[in-house]
Structure formats: structure tokens, C-alpha cells
Amino acid sequence: MSRPLPLADIRVLAFTHVAAGPYATLQLAALGADVIKVESRSRIDLWRWDKNRDPERSARFIDHNKNARSVTLNLKTPEGRALAMELAAKSDVVVENFAAGVLERLGLGWDVLSKDHPELILVHMSGLGSTGPRSQYVTYGPSVMAVSGMTHLWNHPEREEPVGSQTSYPDYLVGAYAAYAIVAALIDRDVDGHGRELDLIQLHVVETAMGSAVVAAANELTAVGPQGDISDAHVPYGCYPCAGGDDDWCVISVATDEQWQGLVRTMVHPGAADPRFATEEGRRAHRAEIDAVVADWTRGRSAREVMERCQANGAPAGIVATGRDLSENPSFAERGFLLEMEHVMMGPVRLPGPPMRLGHDRLEIWRLGPTLGEDNDYVLGEVLGRSPDEIAKLEADGVVA
Amino acid sequence: MSTTGGPAGTAVRPSVLELSSPVTAVAGRLLADAGARVVKLEHPTTTEPAGDEDRARWLYLDTDKRSITLATDTPRGRELLVRLLPRFDIVVESGAPGELASLGAGYDVLSAANPAITLASITPFGQWGPYAHYQADDLVAFAMGGIMFVSGVPELPPVVAPCRQAYLMGGIHASMTALACWRAARRTGRGEWIDVSMVEALAAQENTLTNFKGGSDFSRREGSQHRNGNPGRVFRCKDGFVHLLIQHDDHVWTRFVDWLGHPPELQGPDFANLMVRRGQTELITAVTERILLTRTRAEIFGGGQEAHLPIAAVYSISEALNDPQVQHMQILETVRGPATNGYRTLRPPIQRGRRTPERTPAPAIGADTDTILADLAGLDPAEIAELRRAGVV
Numbered sequence: 001m002s003r004p005l006p007l008a009d010i011r012v013l014a015f016t017h018v019a020a021g022p023y024a025t026l027q028l029a030a031l032g033a034d035v036i037k038v039e040s041r042s043r044i045d046l047w048r049w050d051k052n053r054d055p056e057r058s059a060r061f062i063d064h065n066k067n068a069r070s071v072t073l074n075l076k077t078p079e080g081r082a083l084a085m086e087l088a089a090k091s092d093v094v095v096e097n098f099a100a101g102v103l104e105r106l107g108l109g110w111d112v113l114s115k116d117h118p119e120l121i122l123v124h125m126s127g128l129g130s131t132g133p134r135s136q137y138v139t140y141g142p143s144v145m146a147v148s149g150m151t152h153l154w155n156h157p158e159r160e161e162p163v164g165s166q167t168s169y170p171d172y173l174v175g176a177y178a179a180y181a182i183v184a185a186l187i188d189r190d191v192d193g194h195g196r197e198l199d200l201i202q203l204h205v206v207e208t209a210m211g212s213a214v215v216a217a218a219n220e221l222t223a224v225g226p227q228g229d230i231s232d233a234h235v236p237y238g239c240y241p242c243a244g245g246d247d248d249w250c251v252i253s254v255a256t257d258e259q260w261q262g263l264v265r266t267m268v269h270p271g272a273a274d275p276r277f278a279t280e281e282g283r284r285a286h287r288a289e290i291d292a293v294v295a296d297w298t299r300g301r302s303a304r305e306v307m308e309r310c311q312a313n314g315a316p317a318g319i320v321a322t323g324r325d326l327s328e329n330p331s332f333a334e335r336g337f338l339l340e341m342e343h344v345m346m347g348p349v350r351l352p353g354p355p356m357r358l359g360h361d362r363l364e365i366w367r368l369g370p371t372l373g374e375d376n377d378y379v380l381g382e383v384l385g386r387s388p389d390e391i392a393k394l395e396a397d398g399v400v401a
Numbered sequence: 402m403s404t405t406g407g408p409a410g411t412a413v414r415p416s417v418l419e420l421s422s423p424v425t426a427v428a429g430r431l432l433a434d435a436g437a438r439v440v441k442l443e444h445p446t447t448t449e450p451a452g453d454e455d456r457a458r459w460l461y462l463d464t465d466k467r468s469i470t471l472a473t474d475t476p477r478g479r480e481l482l483v484r485l486l487p488r489f490d491i492v493v494e495s496g497a498p499g500e501l502a503s504l505g506a507g508y509d510v511l512s513a514a515n516p517a518i519t520l521a522s523i524t525p526f527g528q529w530g531p532y533a534h535y536q537a538d539d540l541v542a543f544a545m546g547g548i549m550f551v552s553g554v555p556e557l558p559p560v561v562a563p564c565r566q567a568y569l570m571g572g573i574h575a576s577m578t579a580l581a582c583w584r585a586a587r588r589t590g591r592g593e594w595i596d597v598s599m600v601e602a603l604a605a606q607e608n609t610l611t612n613f614k615g616g617s618d619f620s621r622r623e624g625s626q627h628r629n630g631n632p633g634r635v636f637r638c639k640d641g642f643v644h645l646l647i648q649h650d651d652h653v654w655t656r657f658v659d660w661l662g663h664p665p666e667l668q669g670p671d672f673a674n675l676m677v678r679r680g681q682t683e684l685i686t687a688v689t690e691r692i693l694l695t696r697t698r699a700e701i702f703g704g705g706q707e708a709h710l711p712i713a714a715v716y717s718i719s720e721a722l723n724d725p726q727v728q729h730m731q732i733l734e735t736v737r738g739p740a741t742n743g744y745r746t747l748r749p750p751i752q753r754g755r756r757t758p759e760r761t762p763a764p765a766i767g768a769d770t771d772t773i774l775a776d777l778a779g780l781d782p783a784e785i786a787e788l789r790r791a792g793v794v
């Protein structure tokens with residue numbers, strides 16, 4: 001790319017771990033920000049402990065920390081804290097996702113960091129916020145999801161016990177949202193010249209992600225309940241069984257007469273040509289019959305075939321993609337969304353890239369998540385101006401560790 | 402300084418035109434929450450929301466926005482579209498790739514008229530590539546993004562997330578990138594064409610890709626059972642459901658057994674090891690469930706957290722809104738205006754430390770057509786009346 005990236009003027013200091021914090025800085029780094037992640041050998045990011053129990057061989061860590069630099073500082077030493085403060089003074093944004101109050105107890109709260117740096121943007125991302133009766137509660141993404149109402153809603157309509165999900169969706173939702181909030185705060189700073197402290201509460205963000213259901217509840221409109229794979233508006237709509245394997249599923253969602261005609265042309269099923277199904281109203285009145293016809297047709301073929309044939313006829317359909325399906329998605333491959341990179345310890349790895357691009361250009365992922373302290377020399381030398389001897393002494397004294 | 406005037410002529414907040422769709426409405430919401438002045442452009446035949454679900458969506462998504470109608474399927478409508486769009490800093494659209502260009506308002510045209518303009522295009526698979534022409538609503542995009550397959554219980558079909566999360570993830574990436582590009586364009590005078598794929602935005606999450614190790618070795622539906630926690634799942638209790646997530650640390654396990662009341666089956670130092678517990682999931686789940694069934698959700702949530710354990714109530718949204726912590730967070734605020742008695746909507750999570758903006762109620766369809774056509778296209782009332790008679794606005 002010939003032009004500088006939009007956030008090329010921004011440095012972000014990250015006290016982040018696990019998923020939500022790194023996922024926020026990942027977006028900013030993709031847009032050109034210089035992200036420095038503060039780590040410590042005495043308190044290693046949980047995300048570095050992947051299946052093989054080696055902090056330098058964690059697929060999820062090298063994925064979520066792409067384009068970030070790593071500096072190891074022992075924040076329990078006064079010198080380590082002083083270096084962190086020095087770095088904050090050279091940063092536009094400090095972002096952290098510790099539990100509420102941890103950064104303050106380390107002596108790195110807003111009052112301290114902003115004293116000589118009023119343009120700083122400090123972003124907290126705690127689960128339930130920094131004040132209030134439950135602010136000291138211990139939460140992870142799935143806990144926030146449970147309290148928010150999302151776990152309750154993410155279910156089949158007739159089932160009492162929530163089905164659950166393997167994803168910790170709030171981590172990604174809040175991470176991406178935090179990146180958006182940080183860009184908005186940078187604009188605010190451009191407008192008024194002031195930095196700010198953002199208490200971005202994970203639970204609040206998850207409520208926002210269900211905004212229409214929250215507004216329904218808050219205004220005594222008909223409550224939104226678990227809808228599973230059912231829509232009031234679209235028929236057919238849902239998840240249908242397929243024959244491509246032991247757990248093969250497709251989704252189909254028909255909103256218009258045109259799409260329905262496309263589906264009828266695709267299925268060539270004796271039950272589909274029924275004139276009662278020709279209008280939206282008619283289809284809504286015969287949901288169960290239509291579902292039976294569609295399922296009868298999908299059961300005889302793979303989800304991939306259903307998708308390809310429906311899409312060729314203008315009917316929205318897709319596979320319920322597994323991890324393998326994602327890695328074989330021809331669009332991901334052709335657009336370069338799938339990154340094939342070489343990790344210094346792990347060898348060749350395949351990872352997702354940024355989902356946004358500028359014009360035709362992919363936003364560059366110039367490195368995988370760093371090894372512990374990989375950038376100590378750069379950060380302490382280039383950014384903070386320490387000499388090699390000074391850096392060696394900091395390492396020997398256990399400050400950079 | 403903004404390089405374009407924008408509708409209200411102010412320089413410090415981007416002006417946004419949302420070519421209205423269920424997808425762009427979400428991005429427009431986020432841009433408005435960030436302080437942008439958002440105009441949504443709808444077809445004159447659009448009908449007011451019918452039914453509570455659509456009404457709630459409209460109130461939530463369209464608060465603070467203004468509305469103009471324009472029949473972009475007429476020659477006169479297209480001509481006005483091409484005149485209007487370059488007057489904005491950011492345009493958000495979710496048409497099929499090539500659709501905007503076919504209206505004569507592609508990025509090249511907009512950028513020639515206003516080099517600083519940023520066009521954000523949100524589609525299922527992006528502007529080009531083998532699936533660029535695929536049609537996908539939220540369900541299809543969510544399924545293709547990989548999270549649906551791991552959501553649900555093994556004996557039932559996968560379940561899509563509630564409340565259109567594919568549209569939301571597309572909207573977050575589009576609004577973040579558009580704001581960053583607008584901010585840069587104020588210096589460089591050059592905008593960008595942003596290409597966001599909703600499916601890619603989901604596939605980037607949760608290591609669904611990185612966890613695939615070849616063959617059939619990929620994540621599957623396992624209900625609420627957590628990969629690393631044990632116990633780590635939803636449990637039934639006396640009057641509802643709770644979520645527990647006991648992970649690595651030995652002392653967390655010790656506190657947990659203490660809080661459970663030292664059930665004899667879970668004695669022994671080995672259980673402190675998560676790897677050992679993984680081999681005993683059935684036993685641990687059964688014992689935990691037996692004890693939790695004798696306690697209420699409130700007891701478990703409050704008492705468990707008093708023991709510093711990551712334990713949470715599973716709430717419905719109404720229950721969440723009544724929780725003292727959520728009440729304390731003041732996530733709701735009332736919007737009033739001349740045509741409404743007021744309604745409650747979400748306060749954006751990003752506003753602390755900023756002035757509280759005056760919020761305006763969701764507009765009726767086309768409520769601002771006359772003002773915007775006069776201000777931005779320089780039309781006089783007679784011309785607007787003529788367009789209205791012709792069904793163009």
C-alpha cells in the first residue's frame with residue numbers, strides 16, 4: 001500500500017491478556033497503530049498456555065496478538081512501573097483488560113498516567129464496571145454473556161435449559177467494540193484536545209449487541225424470547241439436515257417471492273410447486289409444510305451442494321461451516337483472508353486476517369504474535385532511548401523480565 | 402476541518418449517509434453513537450414499522466438519525482443520489498457488489514466529486530472473490546462464519562446467535578474503519594473505499610480456523626461445556642440457571658469445594674489439577690448439580706462471588722435490566738421529542754468522560770427530506786413538491 005495506514009500516527013500501550021484486550025488492539029494494529037504489549041515472565045498471559053503448554057507455541061496467542069510488539073516488564077518493581085509510565089507518556093492510548101482496580105493497585109491508574117499527559121486515552125474493559133455493587137465480581141466472557149441475557153436468548157424456543165456455545169462471544173464483541181470506541185475517542189481528542197478515561201463495561205457492550213431486545217424489554221413491548229433458528233418474517237428459514245457427513249447442516253433463508261422461485265427451481269421437488277406457497281403470506285401460513293419439503297430435499301445432498309445450487313438460482317443458502325470448512329473456503333483463499341505464515345517456533349501456520357480492507361488491498365499482517373519480550377530492545381532502545389548497557393542492566397536486575 | 406460541509410455545516414463531526422438496510426442501520430447506529438450526524442436514505446415506498454419487534458428495532462437503531470426518502474430506481478432519483486452522496490463525509494452501503502456503481506454512484510464517481518469521501522461497503526463475502534455474488538442475510542452469514550456450528554447441543558441442530566450478530570460484527574468493523582479513515586482524511590484530503598466482509602468478521606474469531614488441525618479435528622457442539630473450565634457450564638439450580646467457570650488455579654478449586662460444602666466425592670488433592678478434573682467431568686458435574694439444585698440463583702450468584710468464584714446468574718434480558726449492577730450502570734436513558742411521549746433506549750457504552758449529547762427520537766420515514774434536499778441539493782420548495790408528486794421522494 002502506497003499511502004500510510006489511517007492509524008499510523010497512533011501508539012497503543014496494551015496491558016492486555018486472554019482474548020478481549022488483544023482482540024481490540026489487533027484491530028488497531030491492522031489499521032496501522034503501533035501496539036506495544038506489556039508482558040511479564042512472572043505472570044504469563046493465560047492465552048500463551050495453549051494445549052501444548054509452551055508459552056511460545058500457542059496458536060491462539062500468535063493469532064490474537066498479530067502485529068503487536070512484546071516488552072517484558074516486572075511491574076512489581078518500582079523501576080518496572082517507571083518504565084511503564086514512561087511508555088504511557090509516549091503513547092496515545094493505554095488499554096487494559098485486567099479485573100477492575102488492578103491497574104490502579106499497580107500504581108498505573110488514570111490520575112497517575114494522565115498527570116503529565118492529559119491527552120492520554122485510557123480504556124478499561126472490565127466485566128461489570130469499576131463501580132457498583134457487583135464491580136468486584138470475577139467474570140469471564142461466558143459469565144458476562146450469562147448475566148446479560150444473551151445465554152438465555154441463544155436457544156431453541158421450546159427448550160428450557162440454554163444450549164450454550166463453545167464461543168466466548170463477548171470477548172470478540174467487546175474487543176472489536178473497544179477498537180471502535182478508541183477510534184471514536186481519538187476523534188473526540190482531535191476535537192477538544194483532551195484525553196479521557198473510558199470505563200468500557202463488557203456487560204454494557206453485550207446489552208448493546210442485543211439493543212432491539214433490550215429496548216423491547218425497557219418499553220414494555222412484546223418481549224423477545226429465544227428464537228433458535230426460527231424467524232417470524234422469513235419462510236423457509238432455518239437450519240436443515242444434510243447428507244454430507246455425520247453432522248452436516250445447511251441454512252436457508254427466503255425473504256422474497258423471487259428468492260422463493262429460485263429455491264423452487266433448485267429443489268425440483270413435487271411438494272414445492274404448490275400455488276399456496278407462492279406469496280409471502282401463503283408461505284407464512286404453511287411454515288411446517290414448507291419446512292418438511294425443504295428438509296426432505298436437503299436430506300438427500302451435502303450442505304455444500306445445497307448452498308451452491310441455491311445460490312446459483314438466487315436463493316440465500318449456506319453451509320453451517322466447521323473449522324475445516326473455513327479453512328477450505330474459496331473466497332477466504334482468493335481474497336487472502338487466510339494467511340499462510342511461518343512461525344519461528346511452530347513452523348507454517350494458517351490464520352485469519354483482518355475482515356476489513358481499504359480498496360482492493362489487504363491490511364498487512366507483518367508479524368505473528370510476538371515471543372515473550374521479543375521487542376525489548378526496540379521498545380527500550382528505540383522508544384525509550386536506553387543504551388544496550390542500560391538494557392542489559394535492567395535485565396540483570398530483574399526489571400525487564 | 403472537515404473537507405466537506407456536511408448537512409449541518411459543522412466541521413468537527415463526520416456527516417454520514419446510510420443507504421438504509423438492516424445491515425447499514427447497525428453501522429449507522431454505531432456512527433451516531435460516536436457523534437456522527439447520520440442521515441438514512443430510504444425508498445419512498447418503505448412502510449413504518451409494524452409490530453413490536455420491528456418497532457423496537459426502529460427505536461433502537463434510528464434514534465438520533467434523520468431520514469430522507471429517494472426513489473433510486475428512477476432516473477431523477479438516481480441523479481439526485483449522485484448529487485447528494487458526495488456532500489457527506491462517510492457513505493455506508495450494503496448493496497450487492499456493483500449495485501451502487503450501477504446507480505451511477507460508485508466509489509470512483511463519489512471520490513471524483515469529493516476526494517475525501519469514505520465509502521464503507523458491507524457485504525457477506527466482500528466486494529470481489531468467488532462468493533461475492535452470494536446472497537446472505539444474518540442467518541446465512543452467521544452460519545458461514547463458523548460460530549453457529551459450535552453453538553448448541555450435539556443432539557439438536559446448531560443454533561444461530563440472537564439479535565443479528567453477523568450484521569453487528571460487520572457494522573462494528575465498518576464503523577471503526579470508517580471513523581479511522583475519516584480522521585486520516587481530515588489531514589490528507591483523501592478518503593478510502595472500505596470493503597468489510599461479515600463472514601470474515603465472524604471467521605476471525607474464537608480460533609475456529611486456528612483450532613482446525615486437519616481431517617475431522619475441529620471444534621464441535623458441546624452445549625455450554627467450556628474447553629478449559631471444570632466445572633465450566635450452565636447448571637440448573639432451585640429456581641433457574643447459573644453459569645460456573647472454574648479454571649486453572651489450585652486455590653480457585655479449593656475455594657470452590659469449600660463453597661460447595663466439601664462433598665465427599667470431590668475430596669483429594671488431585672482434583673485441584675484441571676487435567677485430572679477433565680477425566681472426571683461426569684462425576685464433578687453430577688455432584689455440583691446435586692448441590693446447586695438445593696440453592697437459589699441469587700444465593701449462588703451472590704454467595705459464589707463472595708467466595709471470589711467466577712459464577713454468574715443466567716438472566717433473561719428483563720431480569721438483567723433489574724439487576725442492581727445493571728441499574729447502577731444506568732445503561733438506559735429516555736429520549737423525548739415533539740412527536741413522542743418518550744421512550745427508553747440504550748445509552749451508548751462509550752460516552753463516559755464526554756459531554757452528554759442531546760438525543761433526538763427516531764424519525765418518521767422521510768421526515769427530513771425537504772430540509773436535506775434544500776440544504777444539500779439546493780432544491781426550492783416547488784421543485785421538491787414536483788418530485789413528491791412524481792413519487793421520487
